[in-house]
Amino acid sequence: MLGSGFIGRFYADSLQGQRSRDKIVSIYSRREESAKKFAEDYQVAHWTTDMEASIAHPEVEVVCISLPNNLHEAAVNLCCKHKKAVICTKPLGRNAEEAKRMLEAVEKAGIFNGYLEDLVYTPKFLKALESVQNGALGRILWAKSRETHPGPHSEWFWDKEQAGGGCILDLGCHCVEIARSFIGKDIKPVEVMCWADTQVKPIDAEDHAIGLVKYENGAIGQFEVSWTFRGGLDLRDEVMGTEGTIWLNSFLRTGFDMFTTGKGADYVAEKAESNSGWLFPVGDELNELGYNHMFTDMFNAMEGNKPARETFYDGYVVNAVLDAAYRSAKSKLWEPVQLDIWRGKTGVGKDKTLTEYDAQYYLVKEEMTHFGAKKLILKDKNSGQIIEKVL
Numbered sequence: 393m394l395g396s397g398f399i400g401r402f403y404a405d406s407l408q409g410q411r412s413r414d415k416i417v418s419i420y421s422r423r424e425e426s427a428k429k430f431a432e433d434y435q436v437a438h439w440t441t442d443m444e445a446s447i448a449h450p451e452v453e454v455v456c457i458s459l460p461n462n463l464h465e466a467a468v469n470l471c472c473k474h475k476k477a478v479i480c481t482k483p484l485g486r487n488a489e490e491a492k493r494m495l496e497a498v499e500k501a502g503i504f505n506g507y508l509e510d511l512v513y514t515p516k517f518l519k520a521l522e523s524v525q526n527g528a529l530g531r532i533l534w535a536k537s538r539e540t541h542p543g544p545h546s547e548w549f550w551d552k553e554q555a556g557g558g559c560i561l562d563l564g565c566h567c568v569e570i571a572r573s574f575i576g577k578d579i580k581p582v583e584v585m586c587w588a589d590t591q592v593k594p595i596d597a598e599d600h601a602i603g604l605v606k607y608e609n610g611a612i613g614q615f616e617v618s619w620t621f622r623g624g625l626d627l628r629d630e631v632m633g634t635e636g637t638i639w640l641n642s643f644l645r646t647g648f649d650m651f652t653t654g655k656g657a658d659y660v661a662e663k664a665e666s667n668s669g670w671l672f673p674v675g676d677e678l679n680e681l682g683y684n685h686m687f688t689d690m691f692n693a694m695e696g697n698k699p700a701r702e703t704f705y706d707g708y709v710v711n712a713v714l715d716a717a718y719r720s721a722k723s724k725l726w727e728p729v730q731l732d733i734w735r736g737k738t739g740v741g742k743d744k745t746l747t748e749y750d751a752q753y754y755l756v757k758e759e760m761t762h763f764g765a766k767k768l769i770l771k772d773k774n775s776g777q778i779i780e781k782v783l
């Protein structure tokens with residue numbers, strides 16, 4: 393495990409939870425006291441302040457990168473040097489150029505690589521995706537994902553150089569991969585329109601943004617991200633298709649509401665802003681945030697000698713979409729997604745939108761009225777005239 397901070401500990405709780413046979417055998421942390429503390433808390437035999445020593449440790453089979461964004465690439469390069477399988481937290485790079493170098497490096501070294509995008513592994517998401525892939529929603533037209541909270545927990549996030557950006561990169565990476573998964577990871581994201589601003593925080597990066605990602609088949613992805621949202625961690629997705637709709641609420645309203653005056657109140661959930669009054673606790677954060685299913689997929693893939701559901705390639709595509717969002721926020725125009733490496737479909741046209749009624753008409757809509765009549769709205773194929781038929 394590289395990094396003993398916020399996500400390193402969540403990962404460790406998941407990796408070693410529930411009688412798991414997976415074991416952290418070495419912890420690298422920048423400060424000796426943090427490395428030692430982590431080793432004590434998680435019974436890790438080897439701790440070090442030397443990153444390479446941890447990666448090269450003979451018992452290490454896979455390296456888990458839980459370091460600030462600006463350190464991902466150096467860590468990946470060391471994994472390549474020592475031919476160690478590597479799984480890296482999100483975002484893969486600070487930009488697509490960095491992510492592309494990492495992708496090319498792991499592929500050249502021939503090592504297993506996994507992108508730790510936990511939010512496409514939540515139980516709710518996996519079930520929703522299965523329904524979408526089985527056609528329950530028909531053709532996907534729009535997929536929206538929102539992640540907003542009151543701001544990150546460590547200083548480096550707020551420094552544009554170390555983090556690579558603000559909430560677009562930090563939170564938008566989740567949203568883009570969620571929408572992309574619903575729309576289809578083989579469908580090319582082509583252009584992005586984004587509004588971003590620094591509304592509240594005294595920082596150089598954006599603290600609030602909204603973006604639209606256009607896909608080659610005409611579907612639209614939407615992300616809403618903020619580091620200025622009050623009220624906790626808001627994680628919601630909406631998917632709209634020609635045959636159905638899905639709404640997911642992953643965190644603030646999970647069906648567990650609690651009121652307390654604050655007596656005996658403790659930790660409630662990630663980024664909760666209060667521990668009194670009406671609260672929305674989360675039953676099992678590790679599971680509800682997808683960590684358990686994510687590591688299961690990573691290690692099953694590794695052992696089965698096949699790619700994980702999320703690889704460095706996916707991390708690279710996400711970075712490329714976000715780069716376009718940053719360009720658009722500046723230019724105020726639709727900006728093309730620049731993908732030097734694309735492994736999905738190409739030349740996909742906009743899907744067919746017309747529903748046949750009979751030889752003369754297309755069906756626009758049918759509706760049962762409150763007064764018992766069934767109404768059909770039809771369009772004449774030749775004249776284009778719209779008519780209404782009451783049955």
Ligand SMILES: NC(=O)c1ccc[n+]([C@@H]2O[C@H](COP(=O)([O-])OP(=O)(O)OC[C@H]3O[C@@H](n4cnc5c(N)ncnc54)[C@H](O)[C@@H]3O)[C@@H](O)[C@H]2O)c1
Pocket residue numbers: 395396397398399400421422423426458459460461463481482483508509510545546547548562
């Ligand atoms: N849901 C998620 O997937 C999720 C959530 C939070 C963070 N993350 C990602 O995890 C990574 C780490 O974030 P975090 O929240 O754990 O941050 P953190 O600040 O809590 O922990 C970072 C760790 O890296 C160490 N570190 C900081 N600067 C360093 C340096 N210059 N050299 C060596 N070590 C250094 C810190 O001591 C700490 O151990 C980031 O890439 C972040 O985007 C992912």
